[in-house]
Amino acid sequence: MIARALRLPIAGIAAMLLAAAPGAAERILFVGNSFTFGAGSPVRFFHPELVRDLNREGQGGVPALFKMFAQQAGLEWEVSLETASGQDLAFHLANKKAELTGAWDTVLLQDYSTLDRTKPGDASAHIRDTGRLAALFRTANPAAKIYLETTWPRADQTYPAGSHWHGKPIRAMVDDLARADALALLANRDLNGTAPVGEAWLRAMSQNVADPNPYDGIAFGKIDLWTWDHYHASDYGYYLAALVIFGRVTGTDPRSLGEHERAAAELGFSGLTTVALQRIAAETLNGRSETGTRPGGH
Helix, strand or coil: CHHHHHHHHHHHHHHHHHHHCCCCCEEEEEEECHHHHCCCCHHHHCCHHHCEECCCCCCCHHHHHHHHHHHHCCCCEEEEEEECCCCCHHHHHHHCHHHHCCCCCEEEECCCCCCCCCCCCCCHHHHHHHHHHHHHHHHHCCCCEEEEECCCCCHHHCCCCCCCCCCCCCHHHHHHHHHHHHHHHHHCCCCCEEECHHHHHHHHHHCCCECCCHHHCCCCCCECCECCCCCCECHHHHHHHHHHHHHHHHCCCHHHHCCCCHHHHHHCCCHHHHHHHHHHHHHHHHCCCCCCCCCCCC
């Protein structure tokens, strides 16, 4: 009887502790290339301790920005990345299955910037490989949410003579990438949606926040979303990409991070620039434009 009496309070305490324990963190995996790990920018090695680099290369990149946003929003996320410079999704399927294995809650897939290296704009391999990866992740976790990142337009593929999108407006490349993602979604029911990063870049340009053509100089009061090679993103460009992905994946309004958001402060952004980029990301995700100010400085 005494033993039974003692066991009851212990069981009750255990139940209370279990009820009070915080829920397990959501697990997200970023799969991509230099557009994900942040080549050409301080973002590449930004707080690598915040994330798990499955290739042990010590990179933070866009995933580290995502993690810092989540911390400030009070969200529990375990963030991992598996990236390889200059590679498409087929490379990860062929060479990185061991690293990709796991019951991820969310996966963000970022393919080669022109879709097909030898046939820019051709969506065939993109549709095939996004479907294969989605099936791989859904086998491990049937409830996994899998998103495609629609990346930004490359100035080096638009303005110089001989480039694939030469003579077309800067949005032409984004339209082709978005069309490829739409076809992938139609073909693969395991995919949940897209993170429209390229559309956010275009919105920043149309609202005079960012300069659309770095080859003719950067207009006063505007930012350059590309880095020196006019191919990869600058810290501004990666920041905007991370905001869009964060908003799409978590459902959090990027504007809630505010003027004093820590990653932007560490990267040296002005408050006006930070707020402008957060607003652009939010507008892209909710499809509405709101009155805003130009950044007016770094």
